[in-house]
Amino acid sequence: MSQTEIISYEPATGAELWRGKIGDVDDAVSQAKRSWPAWAAQPLATRMELLRRFANEVRKDAEKLSTIIARETGKPNWEAQAEVENVVARVEISIRAYAERSAQRKLDSALQGASAVRHKPHGVMAVLSPFNFPAHLPTGHIIPALIAGNAVVFKPSEKAPATAEALVQCFHRAGIPAGVVQLLIGGPDTGQALALHDGVNGVLFTGSAHTGIAINRKLAARPDKIVTLEMGGNNPIVAWDTPLVTDAAALIVQSAFTSAGQRCTAARRLIVKSSLYDALIGAVKDLADRIIVGAPFDDPAPFMGPVIDGAVADGLTESFLYLLSNGGRPIKHLVRSNDGKPFLSPAIIDVTGMKERPDVELFGPILQVIRVDDFDQAITEANATRFGLSASLIGGSPNDYNRFWANVRAGIVNWNRPTIGAPLAAPFGGIGISGNHRATGYYAADYCAYPVSSAEMEQPRALIGVGLKDS
Numbered sequence: 001m002s003q004t005e006i007i008s009y010e011p012a013t014g015a016e017l018w019r020g021k022i023g024d025v026d027d028a029v030s031q032a033k034r035s036w037p038a039w040a041a042q043p044l045a046t047r048m049e050l051l052r053r054f055a056n057e058v059r060k061d062a063e064k065l066s067t068i069i070a071r072e073t074g075k076p077n078w079e080a081q082a083e084v085e086n087v088v089a090r091v092e093i094s095i096r097a098y099a100e101r102s103a104q105r106k107l108d109s110a111l112q113g114a115s116a117v118r119h120k121p122h123g124v125m126a127v128l129s130p131f132n133f134p135a136h137l138p139t140g141h142i143i144p145a146l147i148a149g150n151a152v153v154f155k156p157s158e159k160a161p162a163t164a165e166a167l168v169q170c171f172h173r174a175g176i177p178a179g180v181v182q183l184l185i186g187g188p189d190t191g192q193a194l195a196l197h198d199g200v201n202g203v204l205f206t207g208s209a210h211t212g213i214a215i216n217r218k219l220a221a222r223p224d225k226i227v228t229l230e231m232g233g234n235n236p237i238v239a240w241d242t243p244l245v246t247d248a249a250a251l252i253v254q255s256a257f258t259s260a261g262q263r264c265t266a267a268r269r270l271i272v273k274s275s276l277y278d279a280l281i282g283a284v285k286d287l288a289d290r291i292i293v294g295a296p297f298d299d300p301a302p303f304m305g306p307v308i309d310g311a312v313a314d315g316l317t318e319s320f321l322y323l324l325s326n327g328g329r330p331i332k333h334l335v336r337s338n339d340g341k342p343f344l345s346p347a348i349i350d351v352t353g354m355k356e357r358p359d360v361e362l363f364g365p366i367l368q369v370i371r372v373d374d375f376d377q378a379i380t381e382a383n384a385t386r387f388g389l390s391a392s393l394i395g396g397s398p399n400d401y402n403r404f405w406a407n408v409r410a411g412i413v414n415w416n417r418p419t420i421g422a423p424l425a426a427p428f429g430g431i432g433i434s435g436n437h438r439a440t441g442y443y444a445a446d447y448c449a450y451p452v453s454s455a456e457m458e459q460p461r462a463l464i465g466v467g468l469k470d471s
Contacts, residue, residue, distance in 0.1 A: 006158050006185050011074035011306040011342050012295035018072070018162035023184040029199040032124045032151040035179025040121050040149035047147055048095050053174035054143075055091040058084060058167075065166050069135060070296035072162050074305040074342075075259055077296045083136045086424060087167075090136075093424050093442065094143045101445040102148065113457040119449035121149035122226055123201035126194045128215075130207045131308050132262045134160035135167050140428075141204040141228075144444035146176065153200070155184045155191050157207075159308055195219065202226035202447070206264075206440070209361065209387070209433045216436065228438035228447045230429055232264035232361045233389030235419050236382035238404065239272040239280055240375065242395030249283035251394055252367075255418040257291060257346045260304040261365035264434075265390040265412065265420045268362060270369045271381045276395075277371050281348075284367075285332050288346045306342040307364050313342035316364040320347055323368065327354035334366060359385050375400060379407050389430030390419040411439065 008018040039047070058065065062084050070080035107115035125145045129138035134156060142152050156164035168183040184194060188211070195203045195215050202225055205212055212231040219227055237255050242248050255267035272280055294302030307313050313336055320334040334347035346365040351357050357368070372378045375396075382391055382404075391410040393401055401415045411430035412422055422428050428441030438447050 003187065006161055006187065008072055008159065008162050009309070010071050011308055012071075014341060017068075018165070020161060020165070020185050022186045022190060025184065025186075025190060025193045025197060028153045028182040028184045029124060029194070029197050031179040032153050032182050033199050035177055036121075036123055036151035039146075039151055039177065039180045042149070044098075044147075044149075047149065050175050051091050051095070051143060051147060054171055054176065055088045057170040057173050058088050061166070061170060062088075065135065065163070065170075068166050069163050070305075072160050073131060073134065073308065074296060076294075076302050076305055078301055079259065080296065083133060086136045087139050089424055090139050090143050094147055094444065096425075097442045097445045098144065098147050098448075101443065102449050102451075113455060113461075116454045116456065118452050118454065119148065120452055121145075121449050123150060124199055125150045125152050125202040125204055125448070126197070126200045127152055127154045128191050128195065128203070128205045128207065129154070129156050129164075131157040131159040132259060132264075134163035137206050138164070139167065140440050140444060141206070142171075142181065144448045145202075145204070146180070148445065148448035150202070150448060151180045151182075153182045153184050153194060155186060155194050158185075158187045161185050192218070200225065202228075204228050204447070206230040208232060208363075213433065226447050226450075227436065228440065229436045230264070230440055231387075231434055232363070233387040233410075233430055233434045234268045234359055234361050234385040235265060235387070235390040235392075235410070236269045236271055236385070236408075237267040237392045237394060237419055238378050238382055238396075239270065239276060239394045240378070240396035240400060241273065241276065244395075245276075245279050245283050248280060248394045249287050251392075251416070251418050252280075252284050253287045253291070253346075255392065255420055256367040257288065257304055257365050258418075258420055260293075260307050260344065261346075262307060262363055263420050264361075265422065267390075267392070267419045268366070268368060269381070269385075270367055271372055271378050272369060273378070274371050274373050281331060281350075281369065285348060288332055288348060291346055293343055293345060304346070304365065307344055308342065310340070310342050312364065313344055316344060316362060316366060319358075319360075319362050320349065320366055322358070323349050323351055323354070323366075326356075327351070328368075329353065331369065357384075359387070361387065375403065379404065382408050386432050387430065387434045388432035389434035390414075390422075392417060392419045411435065 066080040331348040390412040392414040427439035427443040429439030
């Protein structure tokens with residue numbers, strides 16, 4: 001019997017939060033196609049004003065929306081509130097980005113004519129988003145797409161439909177037509193059907209490498225579709241010479257365990273200089289031991305909540321046991337609470353002695369530690385991955401950072417900052433199997449409209465001066 005509805009459960013309590021029927025892909029795309037021409041014909045200033053009204057609707061609903069996010073994802077309420085603030089800030093940043101990256105340009109032309117570069121929207125864009133930032137990540141695609149004049153069919157993660165529904169209601173209350181922003185509820189099959197639909201002109205995806213690569217393969221014979229893929233990472237954080245061990249430990253803990261490790265930019269591998277190892281790993285463990293793991297609204301506020309569900313918690317537990325049984329040395333064990341809920345402690349394991357380290361994204365609070373003796377070895381270890389999203393150097397000299405920046409293969413490279421938390425006004429994306437060279441963030445404008453070159457004159461003027469017989 002096929003599934004007919006999606007149910008969302010709170011990770012921290014197991015309680016049902018939301019349920020709704022699985023949507024019809026053909027109907028959603030059809031409505032978007034019918035609505036798109038009128039939306040694209042609106043003046044750019046009108047579309048921008050309606051997006052500003054959307055930001056105001058989110059502001060008015062900020063407490064309600066952050067509460068839904070916290071309940072649906074399990075993340076601490078303070079983090080859910082920050083996510084809502086980012087959604088609001090995204091509007092003005094996207095308007096500025098469109099003006100900068102997609103502006104009309106006049107060029108010199110012969111015969112007193114004119115040449116221009118303008119941008120057109122693609123049409124109907126499918127936005128497929130994950131559960132970990134159920135408001136921030138999809139709006140990173142939706143807002144720029146709408147500014148450019150596209151219609152959007154938004155298929156959220158089946159693990160975060162309640163947030164998506166609240167978000168889409170804000171778009172509609174702002175005056176953006178219902179057909180222009182469509183909410184499509186469903187599971188992986190629905191997402192695949194949407195991505196492959198002939199009526200969809202672009203696929204904007206954020207999620208796992210496994211799913212993103214599958215989409216890319218399916219659409220390999222469709223060069224007419226714009227496809228942007230943001231697919232996470234097996235991110236390195238390199239710790240080098242620094243007297244500020246406590247600060248370094250805090251940056252490492254922030255990078256590895258914020259959001260219970262459920263960030264695509266989270267540090268998965270700590271590569272540490274041998275002479276710094278004992279002091280730094282001791283400080284990291286001491287700080288990790290102090291982390292409060294709890295429900296979103298607990299008092300005192302937790303640093304991290306549960307992972308998204310029991311299946312994910314089980315998978316992470318199995319992954320930790322695999323590392324343990326294949327040469328990993330535990331520094332801090334992964335512990336799951338006894339009540340059956342998906343609460344996990346932060347875990348740290350030294351994998352220096354492993355002959356073959358799995359190059360996978362462990363999407364949770366597991367930090368793998370690798371000890372090295374020199375900086376070249378550190379860079380080699382940092383690059384020992386098919387991914388290439390985020391990397392950070394903690395400590396070291398300006399010259400060390402220059403070498404690190406030049407040689408580490410990643411789309412985000414930081415110095416004495418966490419691997420997480422890229423600025424909204426910067427491009428966001430990676431290389432390898434972290435992305436397909438279409439950065440999101442500030443550069444989302446690049447894939448939401450295509451440039452059109454025009455040579456223009458008010459009256460036809462032309463002559464052929466060579467190669468003609470005499471008249």
